[in-house]
Amino acid sequence: MKARTGSEQWFAIAQRYLVGGVNSPVRAFRAVGGTPFFVERAEGCRVWDVDGHAYIDYVLTWGPAILGHAHPRVVREVQAAAARGTSFGIPHPGEVRLAEVVCRCVPSIEKVRLCNSGTEACMTAVRLARGFTGRDKIIKFAGCYHGHVDSLLVKAGSGALTFGHPDSAGIPQDFARHTIVLPYNETEPVKSAFAAHPGQIAAIILEPVAGNAGLFVPKPGWLEFLREITAREGALLIFDEVMTGFRVAPGGAQQRYGIRPDLTTLGKVIGGGLPVGAVGGRAEIMDYLAPTGPVYQAGTLSGNPLATAAGLATLEELGVVAHRPEDNPVYRRLEELGAALEQGLREAARSAGVALTLNRCGSMFGLYFTDRPVWNLDDAMTSDRERFRRFFHGMLEAGVYLAPSPFEAGFLSTAHGEAEVESTVRAAAEVLRRV
């Protein structure tokens, strides 16, 4: 066993001053047991803990680090921006440049509002949808996570799942009552909901590729169905692309699947590792936001110059403007790496005789220890959590860091290479034989 004395000491101190020793619940390793490691530094596709162990990182700060950690260009741009001032609260060119790139790349976005997190973006999108339509109800899908927004923290994915209280304490029944939760990838329940609440549903919000309960993808035709029924019923279609935006394609899942939502939320990759969120969409809807419209939204640090510098540097390095989406070599490379990892892990599970369902979309993947296909939260929940726990710790011991929960997605970056994928697959082949 690797000695983790440094991490253990830090975790003891952390628990004295931080709730549960962390600032975001899943980091506490509760779903897998044991002590979280504390990071000394991160570079490329690796993180080093305070005890000097290196890990190949498939969490990548939960998705943002698509170029790997501490990418030289991102670091340089952030340093240069910091020297010019860390926050203005006054309009500046950097925020306009980032907004322009987002509008040019994401097919359905004509105007954007930057904020500081994915949670804020989703909160704003829902408020905007309600303000624009004059309706109160929202449809969401079980297992989709849209940040810790009151009305959306109902049957949510991510940490809320493994913590056994998907309906968080502290949310008035009156808020949750306007949220209709339906199973992902099904059509009948959506039709019934519209029939049961005529003229009352403001929007459907969903992750077009669900990455917060492991990973499951939309069935062919399902997104088209949602687009069609929302348009017909006068409701908005909101794609939460906080995770998938600039990740599964330069223009996100909406580009990959060819669907135009009315509103889109972004975060993670567009901040290049700094705190950013964004909501964007049709200009007619976006103009409902203050100062042009009646829906209020604001932020002291919104459009922060360090965050916009990191985001812009990341998007430029990804070549999202320089290349047409279908010719982008960076995304092609990420796809190839994803396919290699998928194939290797499948092979490793097969030869170890372990039932593994692996879902992948580009450089995102989800692993389930189950013998059935996973299309929704119920399928995901059939994954053997005990086996995941043993697999997670075996991989960590072998120097591979996967998300410390059976219901989180994994990510690849441009800093991962064939060598890392091969050593990960080798480690998995060995660990799977004894879990």
Ligand SMILES: *Cc1c(COP(=O)(O)O)cnc(C)c1O
């Ligand atoms: C991460 C995530 C959020 C929340 O973003 P934060 O920046 O953590 O607030 C919302 N929606 C999706 C799909 C996410 O993956």
